[in-house]
Amino acid sequence: MAYSEPEHGADLAANRFTATPDGGQYVLTGEKWPINRGRTSTHVVLLGTTGDETTPAKRQQSMFLVDRSQILSGEVTGVPRVPTYGLRGCDISGIAFDGARVDASARLGAEGEGLELALRGLLITRTFCTGLSLGTGDTMLRTVTGFLSERVLYDGPATEIPYVTESLANAYLSLLVAECESLVAMRGLHLYTEQFSIWANLAKVRVARLVDFNSKALTRTLGARYFMRAAEHVGTFQKMLRDGAVVSVFDGSEPVCLDSLALQLPALAKAHGHTPDEDWRALYDLRAELPLFEPHRVSVFGRGRDATFAGLPALITRLAEVSPSAGCDAERLADLRGRAEELRHELDALLARVDEVRRWSAGLPARPSASAKSTPPRLIRVAEELSALHAKVAALGV
Numbered sequence: 001m002a003y004s005e006p007e008h009g010a011d012l013a014a015n016r017f018t019a020t021p022d023g024g025q026y027v028l029t030g031e032k033w034p035i036n037r038g039r040t041s042t043h044v045v046l047l048g049t050t051g052d053e054t055t056p057a058k059r060q061q062s063m064f065l066v067d068r069s070q071i072l073s074g075e076v077t078g079v080p081r082v083p084t085y086g087l088r089g090c091d092i093s094g095i096a097f098d099g100a101r102v103d104a105s106a107r108l109g110a111e112g113e114g115l116e117l118a119l120r121g122l123l124i125t126r127t128f129c130t131g132l133s134l135g136t137g138d139t140m141l142r143t144v145t146g147f148l149s150e151r152v153l154y155d156g157p158a159t160e161i162p163y164v165t166e167s168l169a170n171a172y173l174s175l176l177v178a179e180c181e182s183l184v185a186m187r188g189l190h191l192y193t194e195q196f197s198i199w200a201n202l203a204k205v206r207v208a209r210l211v212d213f214n215s216k217a218l219t220r221t222l223g224a225r226y227f228m229r230a231a232e233h234v235g236t237f238q239k240m241l242r243d244g245a246v247v248s249v250f251d252g253s254e255p256v257c258l259d260s261l262a263l264q265l266p267a268l269a270k271a272h273g274h275t276p277d278e279d280w281r282a283l284y285d286l287r288a289e290l291p292l293f294e295p296h297r298v299s300v301f302g303r304g305r306d307a308t309f310a311g312l313p314a315l316i317t318r319l320a321e322v323s324p325s326a327g328c329d330a331e332r333l334a335d336l337r338g339r340a341e342e343l344r345h346e347l348d349a350l351l352a353r354v355d356e357v358r359r360w361s362a363g364l365p366a367r368p369s370a371s372a373k374s375t376p377p378r379l380i381r382v383a384e385e386l387s388a389l390h391a392k393v394a395a396l397g398v
Helices: 114-150 162-191 193-227 236-248 254-271 312-321 330-362 377-397
Strands: 018-021 025-036 043-049 061-067 073-079 092-103
Touching: 018 043, 025 043, 025 061, 025 073, 043 114, 061 092, 061 114, 114 162, 114 193, 114 236, 162 193, 162 377, 193 236, 193 254, 193 377, 254 330, 254 377, 312 330, 312 377, 330 377
Parallel strands: none
Antiparallel strands: 018 025, 025 092, 043 061, 073 092
16 A cells, blocks of 8 residues: 655645556656555555646545556666564565556546545554554553463562552453444444544544553553563563554554544534434444445545444433343442443533634634644644543443
């Protein structure tokens, strides 16, 4: 997936890689970097500029699936691999095209549709990225717990030390919340596909943050051993610590995801409370069959809809109907109902702040800036809080 260019990073609209139409073919020129398997892949999905200065900026690029063995003429070369902090088993490098001709059939979608296709695809892969975080988080927790359960300190297993016990329990709890968010998002891709312009960003930001926070907490719990490539865990913990950190950068970094969320907050606030009542059980019942995923339904703008937040009133109603049981006695059930109501009030208050922040930002004197990115930081903070709240509601639903 060759989207990034050295000079432009996540600003895909600024890309300068060209794909010039020429008699039923396209001539590809430019460099993509840094990308995974840039030198070694047999096929490359890339964005190339097919429009000119008269073409609207959002319609200047097209997407191509290039089979390197089918290049008609010109050159395709690998850009050398770069040293990385983690991911040492991955070929993080690049690919360069110099007058490389491909048949017009290599184009995906219509000419000028590339940027939209890329953004729609990223909403899917951002959701998949939660699985990468969960995998590293699970491995780190198992590694640390396994080592400390056999580590004898102060006349007993280290896991019996109250601080260690609580730290491991909190890490496990955070991982469960992250898993709930990921599971609900994956089910949502099937059930509420059009809503992922918001949902994918919420899920990716929160799951990566929970796992990143866990990794730092687990390093403190493991102590000096986390810094040693010791025989007990053969560097596994350190590898997961390094590799897992990159997920927050994959397929749109955390700032990119939060900015996308912030821009859609007014639509979310406007839609809040106006969603028709539905049967939300399929979203949370992990045994319920799902319809086939239809990727063509993914939209770059979901009009402020989010099934997780919209279903919160139904979850509260469901809680009110539940009777105490051996697994959830009356005291615990009452506490759960109270906390669910707190979530509703927190969501109402958070979305009410959106208009306040926008009015406050509009009243500020304009500052000269060379950047086209002008999202108010206060709106970014609301997006951060919203991602945390989203995971809580998902956990409640599960």
